[in-house]
Amino acid sequence: MQGSIFEGIGMGLLLSMMIGPVFFMLITTSMEQGFRFAAILAIGILVSDLVYVLITYYGIHFLTQFPVIQQGLGYVGGLILIGFGVSFWRKKVSNRPNSGGLIPQQVRKRTAFAKGFGVNGVNPFVMLFWISIASLVSSKNWNGTERFAYYLGLILTVFLIDLGKAYVAGRLAHLMTGKVRTYLNKGVGILICYFGVKMIWDTLNL
Numbered sequence: 001m002q003g004s005i006f007e008g009i010g011m012g013l014l015l016s017m018m019i020g021p022v023f024f025m026l027i028t029t030s031m032e033q034g035f036r037f038a039a040i041l042a043i044g045i046l047v048s049d050l051v052y053v054l055i056t057y058y059g060i061h062f063l064t065q066f067p068v069i070q071q072g073l074g075y076v077g078g079l080i081l082i083g084f085g086v087s088f089w090r091k092k093v094s095n096r097p098n099s100g101g102l103i104p105q106q107v108r109k110r111t112a113f114a115k116g117f118g119v120n121g122v123n124p125f126v127m128l129f130w131i132s133i134a135s136l137v138s139s140k141n142w143n144g145t146e147r148f149a150y151y152l153g154l155i156l157t158v159f160l161i162d163l164g165k166a167y168v169a170g171r172l173a174h175l176m177t178g179k180v181r182t183y184l185n186k187g188v189g190i191l192i193c194y195f196g197v198k199m200i201w202d203t204l205n206l
Contacts, residue, residue, distance in 0.1 A: 001149050004142055008150040011133070012157025021081055021195040022120050024188045026162060029112060030169035032181060037112045038166035044116025046159045052127055053151055056134035071203050078203065080122045081196030084115075089189030119192075124203075 022045055030038035120126055133154070137147050 001146050004140075004146040005149040005153040008153025008155075009157045012154040012161070015129070015154070016158055016161040021084070021123070021192045022116070023165070024191050025084075025115060025119055026166055027169045028184060028188045029115075030166040031172065031184070033112070035167055035170035038170065039163055040112040041116035042159060042162040042166060044113040044118075045120045045162060046116075046155065047113075048117045048120040049126075049130070049155055049158070051121070052130040053134075053155070056127070056130045057137075057151075075200060075203055076122065078196045078198075078200035081119065082193050083196075084119055085189045085191070085193030085196060087189070089186050089193075 026038055026041055026045075029041050137150060140146075142150070
């Protein structure tokens with residue numbers, strides 16, 4: 001069991017080194033709205049990953065053997081990411097980003113959760129990653145406890161590192177002027193659009 005959990009932690013460290021649209025959204029949310037909201041966004045990412053784990057673990061990974069389904073996921077996911085990118089580009093920066101204006105705190109928390117769940121969930125390559133993990137686990141001569149330990153080590157590692165990223169970004173928030181945050185939002189918007197376009201392009205070349 002110890003071997004499987006350490007293998008999961010190693011895979012989690014590798015996954016955490018990948019920089020994608022979720023990474024930039026996590027950093028921006030922490031800088032603009034504080035660590036608590038970035039943590040809720042990270043929980044949304046975590047829940048999305050758990051959904052993929054359940055789907056792939058119980059055998060739905062055969063869907064990607066059908067090119068039409070795989071391509072459809074790529075196109076839809078790419079367009080949604082571009083939509084998120086455009087929304088970041090057009091986002092207005094207030095003088096007090098942590099106050100949230102007239103939007104109730106509970107509503108903003110639900111929005112943060114939905115963004116984390118949505119951006120991670122619509123990326124078909126996240127699903128493909130979990131399919132590869134499910135295939136790897138099935139190739140091991142592990143019992144149910146060892147498989148659970150592997151997934152637990154992987155998911156908790158990713159989640160804790162996401163929280164660490166958000167905390168560091170939140171500590172630097174006081175250095176962010178309104179002008180800097182505006183440029184940051186535009187930069188993040190461009191990057192998320194890039195990942196959306198890249199997703200569509202990669203789907204075209206499948």
